[in-house]
Amino acid sequence: MLGRNRDRLTGLLTREGFIELSRNFAGREGLAVVWFNLDNFKMFNNRFGFERGDEILKEIALILANIFSSDDDLLARFSDDNFVILTDWLKVEMNIDTVQEYLYTLHENVTLRLRAGIYFPSENEDIRSAFDRAKLACDSIRKNHSVSSCMFHDGMSKELALQQYILDKLDYAFTNKFINVLYQPIVRVSTGKICEAEALARWNDPELGFISPGEFIPTLEQYREIHKLDIYAMKKVCEDYHTRQARGLALIPVSINLSRLDFELCDIIREIEAAITINNIPREMLRIEITETINDEEMTVLNLGIEKLRAMGYQVWMDDFGSGYSSLNVLKDYNFDTIKFDMKFLRGFDVNKSDKVKYIISSNLSMARLMGVQALAEGVETAEQLEYLRSIGFDKLQGYYFGKPMKLDEIFALSIGVEEVHSS
Ligand code: C2E
Ligand code: CA
Numbered sequence: 163m164l165g166r167n168r169d170r171l172t173g174l175l176t177r178e179g180f181i182e183l184s185r186n187f188a189g190r191e192g193l194a195v196v197w198f199n200l201d202n203f204k205m206f207n208n209r210f211g212f213e214r215g216d217e218i219l220k221e222i223a224l225i226l227a228n229i230f231s232s233d234d235d236l237l238a239r240f241s242d243d244n245f246v247i248l249t250d251w252l253k254v255e256m257n258i259d260t261v262q263e264y265l266y267t268l269h270e271n272v273t274l275r276l277r278a279g280i281y282f283p284s285e286n287e288d289i290r291s292a293f294d295r296a297k298l299a300c301d302s303i304r305k306n307h308s309v310s311s312c313m314f315h316d317g318m319s320k321e322l323a324l325q326q327y328i329l330d331k332l333d334y335a336f337t338n339k340f341i342n343v344l345y346q347p348i349v350r351v352s353t354g355k356i357c358e359a360e361a362l363a364r365w366n367d368p369e370l371g372f373i374s375p376g377e378f379i380p381t382l383e384q385y386r387e388i389h390k391l392d393i394y395a396m397k398k399v400c401e402d403y404h405t406r407q408a409r410g411l412a413l414i415p416v417s418i419n420l421s422r423l424d425f426e427l428c429d430i431i432r433e434i435e436a437a438i439t440i441n442n443i444p445r446e447m448l449r450i451e452i453t454e455t456i457n458d459e460e461m462t463v464l465n466l467g468i469e470k471l472r473a474m475g476y477q478v479w480m481d482d483f484g485s486g487y488s489s490l491n492v493l494k495d496y497n498f499d500t501i502k503f504d505m506k507f508l509r510g511f512d513v514n515k516s517d518k519v520k521y522i523i524s525s526n527l528s529m530a531r532l533m534g535v536q537a538l539a540e541g542v543e544t545a546e547q548l549e550y551l552r553s554i555g556f557d558k559l560q561g562y563y564f565g566k567p568m569k570l571d572e573i574f575a576l577s578i579g580v581e582e583v584h585s586s
C-alpha cells in the first residue's frame with residue numbers, strides 16, 4: 163500500500179500517513195513523541211555517496227521498526243533523515259538507548275549518532291504541535307555531542323514562539339522599517355583612521371523591543387529566508403551611501419554580511435549589481451563578508467559565487483575565521499581578500515597572561531601574511547589588545563574600543579577621523 167501515506171524508500175509512514183493514523187490515538191494518556199535526526203547525514207552522503215546514504219536510512223528504519231514494534235507504536239520518516247515515533251512514554255527512554263546501541267554496530271568507519279528529542283503530549287493535543295516540540299528538543303542538542311537525547315521543556319516553547327514571530331513578521335518589519343542597518347567603524351592600523359565600516363542589521367520591534375541578530379539570523383537561516391534580510395540590508399546600505407554621495411559628503415567602503423545560503427536561495431550577485439547600478443555605487447566601495455562553512459555540498463556554488471564576485475571587482479572577506487571546525491580547509495579551498503579573525507579569540511584575552519591565545523593568533527596571522535591576504539581582528543575592546551594586535555602586524559582592527567555600530571553619518575563625526583576615499 164504505497165502512496166502518499168507510505169515512504170517509498172523505507173516503507174515507513176510518511177508525515178501525512180503519520181498525522182492520519184495518529185487520530186486513532188486521540189484522547190489517550192501516557193504517550194511520547196520522539197523526533198530522531200541523524201548527525202552529519204549530509205557529510206555521510208558526501209563521503210560515501212547517496213546510495214550508501216539511502217541504505218543507512220533503510221537500516222535505521224529497520225532498527226526503529228524492530229524496537230518500536232508494538233501495535234501501539236507509530237513510525238514515520240518525515241523527510242531526509244528525520245524519523246518520528248509515537249509510542250508509550252514508559253518505555254521510551256530505554257528504547258532510545260537500544261536504538262543507539264544497534265546503531266554503533268552499523269557502520270565500521272563512521273560513528274553514527276541518532277539524536278532524539280522527546281515530548282509528552284497531553285490528551286487531545288494537536289499532533290503537529292507535539293512533533294514540532296519534539297523536533298525543537300532534538301535540535302537543541304545538535305551542537306552538544308555529549309548527549310544523544312533531550313526532553314522538551316517550556317523554555318524551548320518560548321524559543322519556538324519567537325521563531326514563529328520572526329518568520330511571520332519579517333515582511334511587515336521590512337515595510338515598516340523596524341529593521342534597520344547600523345555601521346561599525348573599521349580602523350587601518352597604519353594610518354590609525356577609519357578606512358571602512360561593516361553594515362549590521364538591527365530589528366527594533368514595537369511589540370518585542372530589540373531582537374538581537376543572534377536570534378533572528380539563525381532562525382532565518384534555518385527556515386531559508388535569510389536572503390530576504392540580506393537583500394534588504396544590502397539595498398539599505400546602497401541607499402544610505404547614495405544619500406551621502408548626493409549631498410557631496412565623504413564616503414568609505416562598506417562591508418555587507420551575506421549568508422552562504424544566499425548563493426542558493428536567490429541570484430544574490432544580480433541583486434547586488436542591480437542595487438549598485440541604481441544608486442551609482444562603484445564596486446570597489448562594497449565588500450562582501452561570508453562566514454566560513456564546513457558543508458562540502460555548499461562548496462561548489464559558494465566557490466563559484468566568490469570567484470565571480472572577485473572577478474567583477476568586489477573584495478570578498480572571510481568572516482569569523484577560527485570559529486568553525488575547518489577554518490584551515492576553507493582558507494585552502496577559497497580565495498579571500500581579507501580574513502576577519504573571530505572575536506572569540508579575544509574574549510577575555512589578557513595580553514599579559516594568555517600566552518596560548520597569543521601563539522594561536524600570531525601563527526594564524528603569519529599564515530595569512532604568507533598567503534598575501536589582509537588580516538582584520540574583530541572585537542577589540544581595550545587599549546592593551548589594540549597595542550598587542552598592532553605590534554604583531556594586523557592590518558585592520560574593529561571593535562567597541564573604536565566604536566559600536568552607529569548611523570553612517572555618525573562614523574564621520576568620530577574624533578579618530580576617516581581616511582579620505584576618492585570615489586567616482
Ligand atoms: P559578525 O558579522 O561577526 O558581526 C560582529 C558582531 O560583533 C556584531 O554583533 C557587533 O555588534 C559585535 N561586536 C563588534 N565589536 C565588538 C566588541 O568589541 N565586543 C563585542 N562583545 N562585540 C562586538 P551583531 O550586530 O549582534 O551581529 C551578530 C551577527 O549577526 C554578525 O556577526 C553577523 O554574523 C550576523 N549579522 C548581522 N547583520 C547581518 C546581516 O545583515 N546579514 C547576515 N547574513 N548576517 C548578519
Ligand atoms: Ca561580519
Ligand code: CA
Binds near residue numbers: 481482502504505540
Ligand atoms: Ca565576525
